[in-house]
Amino acid sequence: MTSPLQQKLKVTGPVVVTANRLGDGAVVYRSADGSWTEDLAAAAVVTTTPAAIELLTAAASDKLRAVDVYVAPVELTPQQQVLPGNLRERIRFYGPTVAPPGES
Amino acid sequence: MYIYDEFDRTLVDERVREFRDQVARRLSGELTEEEFKPLRLMNGVYLQLHAYMLRIAIPYGTLSSHQMRMLAHVAQRYDRGYGHFTTRQNIQFNWIKLEELPDAMTDLARAGLHGMQTSGNCVRNITTDQWAGIAPDEIEDPRIWAELLRQHLTLHPEFSFLPRKFKVALTASTHDRAAVKIHDIGLRMHRNGAGETGFEVMVGGGLGRTPFLGKTIKPFLPKRDLLSYVEAIMRMYNQYGRRDNIYKARIKILVHELGTEKFAREVEEEWQSIKDGVLALDHAVVADIAARFRYPGYEELADNPPELAKAREDARFRTWLDNSVSNHKVAGHAIVTLSLKPEDGPPGDATAAQMDAIAELADRYSYGEIRVGHEQNLALPHVAQRDLHALWRALDEIGVATPNVNLISDIIACPGLDYCSLANARSIPVAQEITRRFRNLDVARALGRLHINISGCINACGHHHIGHIGILGVEKNGEEYYQVTIGGRADERAELGTILGPAVPYGEIADVVEDIAAAYLELRARPDELFVDTVKRVGVDPFKDRVYAAR
């Protein structure tokens, strides 16, 4: 797998750094204070490539808490609410778009 | 089914202990993710979009009721109350925590269940057809040979770090229900001119980015030579399979690049050095394994008993009987398929409650045995015909008696982007929408046997290349699009499907399937000409014209 440091990052909109938590695999986002949160609203949002690389490098070096770290797009609403920026990130944040068996 | 002896049980326990240590060393940071990942994959532990996923092997698709109850327990205790049966006769749990995996695996080991080698660059679950041992058209039970191979290739020190994954399938029927031609090694049991039973050995089948059908490198391999010959193939692959490019690392590429004949010669040369050594299978070894296969003490019963004849008066029961019940090689018995494809449901999923109920019914009606098919349905393999009506009522109650087996709504689908980190598009909601469009069973029955296979990415876990209708999810400009193929088939006349036309967006894919179905009704020569045969006869263009005329 390509190191995030080698990924050709080109940030053209707001992004966050996301990963899966090591212990349980839950989707988490990097916050400004260097912790991982499940709450997208508490994630650090950056808008330039250098800022993204810095955030990504710091996050990727935290090998004990998070795995498969990468940069993901987000959407900022007019009220500055942070939403997942594409279908894959929507599914990661909200969960599967289909109900489990036995529920409709 | 195979009963573990002390060796088998000890090995699984030792594997669990080793994994517990590996998890601890990962959580403490002593192992990096790069060092840990292949180890966890070799235990069937994936990291998916939302959580870790555990894939548990169901060797050649045979499960005891005891084991099914354990799966229900794991679903409830460690997961979110359900599991997904896969196209390789495994089961997947989607929400397991890494920290709890050693405990889950300890529980599973008590029932002889494990995730060994269900992922990673090693030999995966060896599959056969779910009617092994009970189908009338079988020459002998292939599962004994599958078990011999399974053991030989489990924690094999030479073949645990292959260039890429390796999949093996066996069939012992003229009608191949195990899709052996799309496996890295496909083995077809058959009789030669002298009446001896042996294996046709095919190599280099596989789907994904570059689909290939397997090539025969040995038309007839005596049973005695099974392990040594497979060893020779594996040794060739381990040494010469490409390791520079993961998209060219399967054995199918090696066979293609060397050429079938050269590949066969190289295997033969290696094999000549080992064929008479310790891997030659003698009667004692085979008899030892066979002795641990338990078969039911079938009652002597007659076909079409009065209970069944009477029950046929019930129209709903009759519909289910004609659809989901198949002939058994033992008189007075039947094979019952349980559809895990209810309208609107995620294909191949079962809840813990369903698993428990099915275990109960297996005990009562099927000598405690269940089968898992690569079409993502289950089967009860040993049902007395006189019990069919009572069984049906119970199956109907738990929602596994939809009479759509092999029909258009019996869809095979990978989990897709809703669960899988490799996916480009969703597959489950596409399957659900199609089942809604074809909810009318008269319509579905009129279309006859029609297999739809859906994959959410080019890795083709849904086997879309060999679907009568194959649907491949792709991503275009951040949107989900679907590429359709038709005319694929998975059996002894295996063929890869042909692309119909340009990919269509998510909102249109179910319409396209309806248009294909309508075109088939128009084009078929007779009501009993199967869809896939109509495609063979008229070609893809008439379908293409009708589907894309308005698009």
Place this chain on the structure above:
Amino acid sequence: MPLVKAGHIVEDRFVRVLDDAPVPEGVAVILPAARLLADARDLVLRQAPTGVIWPNDRKVAELAPYLDWIAVVALVFPNFRDGRAYSQARLLRERHQFRGELRATGQVLRDQLLFLHRAGFDAFEVTKDADAAAFAEAVRRYSVFYQPTGDGRTSTLTARRAHGASGTAPSPSEYVAG
């Protein structure tokens, strides 16, 4: 990185000689493959042991003429996921009857030590100190082996043959509800 032999960390008395450097007299050396093949006629006369480091993409059959006097064959795992040297090891031991030291080099980690041992390696340049120290524990992780290799451990294939057809069904009470 520590060298493990016979279950212990030992000092490596073999010196790695690079491609065109002179071969020191009276010193145990490990040479690159090309060097061995080119100078074999001279090397066989050396008083001190000679070994070779053999790449994992070359057939070990090429070494066959020299195996009766080579002291060490070092095989390579460029990363631990590249398993080609397992086949090379088994061929050297089982096909070519090599009896000298068979050494695993490259990325050699704890969780592969038993596989390596089973394949015929008897010397290990273990990448991490902690893994070298844990060698004895690592190779005793399993007591059951399905397949025979040249390592001498009994496999189930042979053990079951001796037992004859046997096997007891597990009792239903083994299941304990969670």
